[in-house]
Amino acid sequence: MERVVIFLVGTALIVATCPTQRGAIAIAAALPGDDSSSRVVPSAMEFAPSAVTVIAGKLKTGDASSVAAEDGAVIKIKSVPIDGSFGDIVEYDFTTDLNPRTGSIVLKVLQRTTVAPQQEQLSLFNFSTGTFDLLAVAELSIPVSTITTLSVTNPIPYISESGDVRLQVRIGDTGTERWKHVIDQVKLTAL
Numbered sequence: 657m658e659r660v661v662i663f664l665v666g667t668a669l670i671v672a673t674c675p676t677q678r679g680a681i682a683i684a685a686a687l688p689g690d691d692s693s694s695r696v697v698p699s700a701m702e703f704a705p706s707a708v709t710v711i712a713g714k715l716k717t718g719d720a721s722s723v724a725a726e727d728g729a730v731i732k733i734k735s736v737p738i739d740g741s742f743g744d745i746v747e748y749d750f751t752t753d754l755n756p757r758t759g760s761i762v763l764k765v766l767q768r769t770t771v772a773p774q775q776e777q778l779s780l781f782n783f784s785t786g787t788f789d790l791l792a793v794a795e796l797s798i799p800v801s802t803i804t805t806l807s808v809t810n811p812i813p814y815i816s817e818s819g820d821v822r823l824q825v826r827i828g829d830t831g832t833e834r835w836k837h838v839i840d841q842v843k844l845t846a847l
């Protein structure tokens with residue numbers, strides 16, 4: 657079965673198709689000052705989270721090692737009441753040898769919720785301001801494994817001088833029914 661997910665984020669129209677029982681969502685976020693034409697593009701480097709922190713939600717099983725690969729080992733979280741509906745908030749810390757001049761970074765999250773649709777908010781920690789910047793809002797429209805991809809070009813504020821990147825994923829805010837969150841893989845790719 658082929659599924660198609662289409663939604664609009666900012667000025668970028670995203671259309672993703674997938675040939676299997678998995679949804680796919682791709683998000684592109686371009687920051688001011690992007691000038692990809694003058695950049696030397698090195699080979700891609702991939703990183704798994706060095707730490708996972710459940711900010712809101714009940715962690716049932718799993719840890720950072722569970723989301724290092726797409727392998728069926730998962731983190732499971734029960735949603736909790738947040739702002740009048742059910743949701744969870746999870747932060748993923750990446751320890752890398754990247755520097756803030758990295759050309760672009762791509763965050764990939766492979767996950768599902770047991771009840772859909774659910775809203776998904778993706779934020780990156782801004783090391784200049786000390787707060788999270790909400791970069792994309794998506795929807796997990798079907799209760800099967802879905803890949804969300806967030807691409808950030810010119811990611812200067814989101815990589816610390818020591819190479820840290822922190823992703824925050826907030827799911828929910830859409831209903832009054834409890835659900836569980838199953839996360840198989842979270843990956844950072846630098847291009």
Ligand SMILES: [Ca+2]
Nearest residue numbers: 722725729840
């Ligand atoms: Ca896994």
